[in-house]
Amino acid sequence: MQSPPLRSKQGFDIELGPSVMADASLYSRNPYRALLFQLGKLEVQEVVNIVAGGVTRSRSKMNIVEQVPCTPSERTKGQAIYAIEKTPHDVADLFETGALREGSTPNVWSRQHIGLLMQYAAVGMVHGTLPGTVYPFFLNYLNMEGTQVVSARVLLNLPWSFKVFYGLLSDCAPIFGYRRRPFMLIGWAVCFFMLLVMACMDAGDPYYPDRKYAHVNPATLNPEIVATFNTSARQNGTKFIVAMMLAAVGFVAVDAAADAVVVELAQREPEAVRGTTQTTIYMVRTIFVTLSAVLTGFAFNGKDYGGDFDFSISFPQLMSILCLCCLPVLPITWFFIKEEKHAGVNVREYMASFWELLQQQPVYQVIAYSFFSGIFAKFTATCLEPMQATWAGTTPFNDKVMETAGHAIFALMIFCTGKYGLHWNWRLMVFITAVAVVVLDSMATLLTTWDVVRNQWFWLGVGVAE
Numbered sequence: 001m002q003s004p005p006l007r008s009k010q011g012f013d014i015e016l017g018p019s020v021m022a023d024a025s026l027y028s029r030n031p032y033r034a035l036l037f038q039l040g041k042l043e044v045q046e047v048v049n050i051v052a053g054g055v056t057r058s059r060s061k062m063n064i065v066e067q068v069p070c071t072p073s074e075r076t077k078g079q080a081i082y083a084i085e086k087t088p089h090d091v092a093d094l095f096e097t098g099a100l101r102e103g104s105t106p107n108v109w110s111r112q113h114i115g116l117l118m119q120y121a122a123v124g125m126v127h128g129t130l131p132g133t134v135y136p137f138f139l140n141y142l143n144m145e146g147t148q149v150v151s152a153r154v155l156l157n158l159p160w161s162f163k164v165f166y167g168l169l170s171d172c173a174p175i176f177g178y179r180r181r182p183f184m185l186i187g188w189a190v191c192f193f194m195l196l197v198m199a200c201m202d203a204g205d206p207y208y209p210d211r212k213y214a215h216v217n218p219a220t221l222n223p224e225i226v227a228t229f230n231t232s233a234r235q236n237g238t239k240f241i242v243a244m245m246l247a248a249v250g251f252v253a254v255d256a257a258a259d260a261v262v263v264e265l266a267q268r269e270p271e272a273v274r275g276t277t278q279t280t281i282y283m284v285r286t287i288f289v290t291l292s293a294v295l296t297g298f299a300f301n302g303k304d305y306g307g308d309f310d311f312s313i314s315f316p317q318l319m320s321i322l323c324l325c326c327l328p329v330l331p332i333t334w335f336f337i338k339e340e341k342h343a344g345v346n347v348r349e350y351m352a353s354f355w356e357l358l359q360q361q362p363v364y365q366v367i368a369y370s371f372f373s374g375i376f377a378k379f380t381a382t383c384l385e386p387m388q389a390t391w392a393g394t395t396p397f398n399d400k401v402m403e404t405a406g407h408a409i410f411a412l413m414i415f416c417t418g419k420y421g422l423h424w425n426w427r428l429m430v431f432i433t434a435v436a437v438v439v440l441d442s443m444a445t446l447l448t449t450w451d452v453v454r455n456q457w458f459w460l461g462v463g464v465a466e
Helices: 024-029 033-038 044-052 072-076 088-097 114-132 134-139 147-172 181-200 211-215 232-265 276-300 315-326 329-336 349-360 362-378 384-391 398-418 426-449 456-465
Strands: 013-016 065-068 081-084
Touching: 072 181, 088 181, 114 134, 114 147, 114 181, 114 232, 114 276, 114 315, 114 398, 134 232, 134 384, 134 398, 147 181, 147 349, 147 384, 181 232, 181 315, 181 329, 232 276, 276 398, 315 329, 329 349, 329 398, 349 362, 362 426, 384 426, 398 456, 426 456
Parallel strands: 013 081
Antiparallel strands: 065 081
């Protein structure tokens, strides 16, 4: 049976090959969807080739799209015809499930992929612990200025801004034929080395020999008491901030490579359960971020850290614990993540494909949202940490208790969204949560600033609600 050609929105004629037409019932149901599911299996450059209508060379390893010979005049007019050469059963499977990539539905708990979960568990542990030390260690223990504390947080988050370049390097420069696992190993090696360096460094004595002087104006104290303050403590913080930033460079590289694996697995999921892989890995990461909050809450709640416990551990000891957490991930990365060899892609072709992708409306809209929401949502005031310590009177333990509660709620919401909310209106969800966060945050900040309510549970509780 000869089929009439399908015409795309760009005006190109598209013809289904005879093998697809052998299943007339499939074609009669919805030929466009059968075609789109085939195109969905292609990489970005291959889809661009089809849309452009004049490219004769395809980089598809599956070889499912071929250009049908046409006259030069037809090619000039942009009427290149493409045939889909695939068996009816393969087309039917994609048609029924809606998967975007060949392969069985992935199980991230299997031996082939359990290493991927371990990546996010370790990243969550390190990423949760390092920023969690800023308040008790840098502000309370070392008594660094508010500007220095904010700078520490900025430097810890700075490597995340270069995640796209990690992805570019991973895609275009495979190591021994592998694009993901070697970069994960390199990232963990860098992170482990910097954690080990910090574990061997000396944190020095706290700024205040007695924490009771922290809330007293130094001008009212005797010179003999002021002379006992360790004024060199603030300088010790600089070397730790730099080392923590370099450790972040390592685990962000791991996160970028792991995200690429997640995308490949997610595209193999049927449409009915699509999103399960993402929700699972981020639930795992959130759980371990929560555990890191528990760790720092107990470890850094001694009197020197602004808490009320009679015991605590030193900063180098905490870094030693993180070293022990990262060490087993190195062999797990290589032996428990399945990865096929890949020749890589040409950088010039990659950037051309990237530029074509950026011009697609769904892509640049999401990028614009991420850019502007990041600008408006990430404003930080240098006085927030001193406000939390001085006006709200927050102890590190209570801070971590509420942070733990917040992460637990977040993990629960991710689970519920993955189970019940895959078909919700996510735009409406983002809008409602953004407005709610602004209202709650402004309420807590303004009421504390104007001395209407200065209570640590109010300050922390609103953050959990956000």
